[in-house]
Amino acid sequence: MALDRITLQNFRNHRATELAGTCQFNLLVGENGAGKTNVLEALSLLAPGRGLRRAALDEMAGQAGGGGFAIGASLKEQGHESARLGTYVESERAGRRLVRINGAEASAASLGEWFAIGWLTPAQDRLFADSAGARRRHVDRMALALDPQHASRVSRFEAALRERNRLLERGGDSTWLDAIEAQVTEHGERVAFGRSQLVAALSDELSALPDGPFAKPILTYRPGGPTEFEALRAEFRLQRGRDRAAGRALTGPQRDELEVIMAGSGQSAAACSTGEQKAMLIAMTLAHAVLAAEGRPGVLLLDEVAAHLDPVRRSALFDRLRQGRAQVWLTGTEEGPFAEIVDEAAVWRVAAGTVERL
Template sequence: MALAKITLQNFRNHAASELAQTAHFNLLVGENGAGKTNVLEAISLLSPGRGLRRANLADLARKESGDAQKGAFAIGASLIEQGQTSARIGTYTEKERPTRRLVRINGADANASALSEWHAVSWLTPSMDGLFTDSAGARRRFVDRMALAIEPGHARAVNQLETALRERNRLLEDRRDARWLDAIEAQAAQHGSVVAQTRARLVARLSDELSALPAEPFARPILTYRPGGPVTPEELLAEFARARPRDRAAGRALTGPHRDELEVVMAMKDRSPGSVWGPPAASCSTGEQKAMLIAITLAHGVLAATGRPSVLLLDEVAAHLDPVRRAALFERLRAGRAQIWMTGTELAPFTEIEGEAAIWRVSDGALERL
């Protein structure tokens, strides 16, 4: 078990909510807009990053809170390992600084990246259904979020790369001393190489995990990492220097990890010689795309759960699966190490796990244990 007790204060439409006596399976049931996904979002903020909605902090505090708490929220949880409390973690904002996120671990101030040292959080939401037809940037963010759950230092490398590239663009435009460009490009090459190698390492590990999956009942995706340029620091540095005239004219760097792509195709169900690779994910049916997303999420959950507690958030996932795929999903989740949190508008899709799950009914930001 990962999270044994979760509290929300003035978060979204939850004034004061508590979820205790959790289980391996945890269900949040209620009408649309009741606040189910808000609970999942709160849990996702107990990890580095901006959470599953990537919302601005100032938008998270409950609007109807009193003057003393207005503009601030708090989320807390206890982590349990082998029946014992291993840590108490929390994140919050203050009324005076609503756009600054603060973190506490075992009563001490901490950096948000330290949350990854205690547990990993992964998620799948309906907003991700268009991932394969979205931009390459959306897929890079998807890869980076998965990498962050396994290698906490990845976020810093990505931020450093983006900062260096912005500074390089400015220097190219201003036509400053070439020595300044040399220094900035050295930084961009170093950070960019780290980012590219981390992404490649993640995709390789995911591919290994996915290769063991049968093509049915979930469509099995085949992943390929396509770097947007050289990967080693030396080659990337040389490319930045060579491309200065072109990048100055374009107003941006046209080569580098910020141009990486994650290519996804569906494995053929008939695995006869020469037929392993199927159609691109973007051209597959909505159901097949959903099934591939679930497969990637489950594979990542296995990797993230290695050596520490893990939490998997699945928003409205069961209702969109046929009975065969739903049963297969529950069986995979039951066998895994991650603690599962799911939402739904009714209990019917969860009948198979109802007897082993902790269930809450959510209504207008209020929780009732069933």
């Protein structure tokens, strides 16, 4: 099963773009700024969440649509369409993203029931040297591909935590704090569980990957506090005075951390070379793609990934992608780095927001 008959209307620099006749490998080539990544971003919005750029909706709309845009795609199985998915923003309701599945209104979370999507972009190259918050968001995005409800749990937890902070600042009474902390704890326990399960599954998949040119990362989930309901609730109650003074909660899932070291050397990923970090990111992305494709179609978006790999690593990457079940979308400024897969790929030339099949 794969995405096909993809349409973009007034999305960023794409006025009206259609891509049909897709394959397992799909290659978008063109100059920088032509609109290749915009196509990948559109595909990433056919899943729950904010897409690969985490951009505001008004940033995505092209100039011609008055704040609106539309993205659609068919799920193709054995050559036949099995579902039509779409997401759009109406110009008169520009602050809200809407979803349709087979013509009927649906929730964004329901998109995740049809296929799982993952991506690797140049912006993620600094993940290991970035903040703990950036790594939490990365874990949450990977968890969302496995469990479409994970994003709503994170949103509920964060909203309840903000309300607790406001009550502490205003000197709210203990009854109100007890009630809101029950919500914080309920959602926080579920968020922490989802993250820990994702990291455990990803670690198992990484250990099962064959040895090769990609450095293997070792992942450890470090919770930011107790993970069981009663213990976490008691901790929030105990630390009210400290948290009031700090202006924020200093214990809980909002303090979770993903620790990554390189197998063999035991060196922290943040201290590894740029090439080693990229190799570990690719290994994580490939392992996640295997997990995400279990029971559902998988789609993997790789933005400008091949140009930064030597020929040996490029060949190894293509081999692993070929063996996987995910449909793969790649971008590059030229076909040269993709010579090994061009003959088996659908290739499009992207220029100034237009797409031409080669």
